[in-house]
Amino acid sequence: MNISQAASLTGVSAKMIRHYESIGLIRKSARSVSGYRIYREDDLQVLRMIKRARHLGFSLEQIRELVSLWQDPARASADVKAIARAHIADLNRRIAELSEMRDILAQLTQNCSGDAMPDCPIIDTLASSG
Amino acid sequence: MNISQAASLTGVSAKMIRHYESIGLIRKSARSVSGYRIYREDDLQVLRMIKRARHLGFSLEQIRELVSLWQDPARASADVKAIARAHIADLNRRIAELSEMRDILAQLTQNCSGDAMPDCPIIDTLASSG
DNA sequence: TTTGACCTTGCCACGGTGGTAAGCCGAACA
DNA sequence: TGTTCGGCTTACCACCGTGGCAAGGTCAAA
Numbered sequence: 001m002n003i004s005q006a007a008s009l010t011g012v013s014a015k016m017i018r019h020y021e022s023i024g025l026i027r028k029s030a031r032s033v034s035g036y037r038i039y040r041e042d043d044l045q046v047l048r049m050i051k052r053a054r055h056l057g058f059s060l061e062q063i064r065e066l067v068s069l070w071q072d073p074a075r076a077s078a079d080v081k082a083i084a085r086a087h088i089a090d091l092n093r094r095i096a097e098l099s100e101m102r103d104i105l106a107q108l109t110q111n112c113s114g115d116a117m118p119d120c121p122i123i124d125t126l127a128s129s130g
Numbered sequence: 131m132n133i134s135q136a137a138s139l140t141g142v143s144a145k146m147i148r149h150y151e152s153i154g155l156i157r158k159s160a161r162s163v164s165g166y167r168i169y170r171e172d173d174l175q176v177l178r179m180i181k182r183a184r185h186l187g188f189s190l191e192q193i194r195e196l197v198s199l200w201q202d203p204a205r206a207s208a209d210v211k212a213i214a215r216a217h218i219a220d221l222n223r224r225i226a227e228l229s230e231m232r233d234i235l236a237q238l239t240q241n242c243s244g245d246a247m248p249d250c251p252i253i254d255t256l257a258s259s260g
Numbered sequence: 261t262t263t264g265a266c267c268t269t270g271c272c273a274c275g276g277t278g279g280t281a282a283g284c285c286g287a288a289c290a
Numbered sequence: 291t292g293t294t295c296g297g298c299t300t301a302c303c304a305c306c307g308t309g310g311c312a313a314g315g316t317c318a319a320a
Contacts, residue, residue, distance in 0.1 A: 004266070014267090015309070034316055036267055049256050056256075057231040060307075070253050077250035081242045084235050084252050091232040095225055101187040102221040105214050112211045120207035122214050123200050126179050126186075134297070144298090145278070164285055166298055190275075267316070278304080285298070290291100 003029075006039040010047040017047065025050065025064055058087055133159075136169040140177040150180065155194055188217055 007014040017037075020026045026046050029037040046067060053063045062083055069075040069083075111121045137144040147167075150156045156176050159167040176197060183193045192213055199205040199213075238252045 002267075013308080016307080018269090019308080032267095032316095034267085036316080045257070052256050054307090055231075056235060057228065066253070066256065070257055073248060075248045075250075075253075076246045077242050077248060077253075078244045078246065080250045080252050081239055081244040084239045084242070088232055088235050088239065091228050091235070095228050095232065098187065098221050098225045098228070101185075102218055102225065105186060105218050105221070109211055109214045109218065112207050112214070114208045114211040116206045116208065118203060118205045118207060120205075120210045122210050123196070123205075123207075126182050126196065127175070127200055132298075143277080146276085148299090149276080162285095162298095164298085166285080184276090261320100263318100263320085265317085265319105268314080270313095271311085273310080274308090276305100280303085281301090283299080286296090288294090288296105290293085 001039050003037045003039065006037075006044060006047065010044050011051050012047045020047075020050065020060075023060070025060060025067070056087075057091060058083075062087060131169050133167045133169065136167075136174060136177065140174050141181050142177045147177065150177075150190075153190070155180065155190060155197070186217075187221060188213075192217060 001009075003014045003017055006012075007017060012020075017026070021028055021037075026043070029039055029043065032038055049067065049070065050063055053066055054060075058066065065083055066080065069080055105122075108122045108125055113119070131139075133144045133147055136142075137147060142150075147156070151158055151167075156173070159169055159173065162168055179197065179200065180193055183196055184190075188196065195213055196210065199210055235252075238255055241251045243249070
């Protein structure tokens with residue numbers, strides 16, 4: 001099948017399939033005589049896996065390792081777990097950062113009258129020593 | 131004072147000060163005869179405000195509006211509040227996304243033995259219909 | 261044969277920040 | 291006075307992941 005079919009069957013855009021190929025995340029596809037990329041059912045598996053891993057927020061570099069482990073029948077689940085743990089730690093860090101921002105802003109917003117007057121704790125905080 | 135002093139007094143890197151100037155977020159600074167940027171105490175206020183707003187996760191575009199409102203004595207606090215609210219909503223959206231990723235991964239990780247065996251629910255989920 | 265949909269590669273863009281290179285400038289020191 | 295070193299200038303490239311666009315080749319149906 002052609003790239004757009006592979007794209008619609010996996011949810012990965014044709015653009016991204018080409019990109020993943022160019023960075024070596026997926027193998028170079030077969031080509032037709034005229035140079036069109038050709039995909040078989042097997043190829044879709046990897047794309048679907050990448051799609052799901054991206055959905056869980058893994059970076060392409062992490063996905064590269066995950067794909068490699070996936071294709072290694074002698075893998076240790078400990079290796080997979082380590083990648084997942086690192087990603088969870090990263091997610092927690094980002095969640096904590098965003099939550100802190102949100103909490104501060106929620107507090108400031110609550111104290112802002114939100115009317116036609118200029119006085120505003122949000123601006124005041126940003127402008128002074130907040 | 132020169133740019134590196136302004137940088138160290140505000141915590142905004144010289145690189146970023148130039149960038150903010152180039153995108154019109156801050157006014158073009160005065161220049162010495164030889165072309166060096168010159169900053170006065172007044173200029174630092176804006177940089178400090180940008181620094182704090184970035185720390186709260188506002189985008190540079192939002193900051194552009196905030197700075198504009200800040201410098202407008204006839205501003206309505208409602209306008210400031212609206213920007214903050216929009217940002218809070220965005221933060222909440224991102225927090226929810228990341229939390230969902232983390233929860234799913236935490237679940238999978240918990241069920242992964244993490245030993246030398248290949249079997250692993252994380253890989254399985256990524257590879258199949260997860 | 262024409263047409264329209266598809267494919268190819270290659271470049272530019274986003275946001276925000278860092279790096280690096282080439283060249284000018286300023287101050288201190290011999 | 292001349293050298294030297296650090297700071298300043300602009301301009302470009304990189305990250306990450308994705309989208310868009312343009313110029314040109316290809317395929318299938320009408």
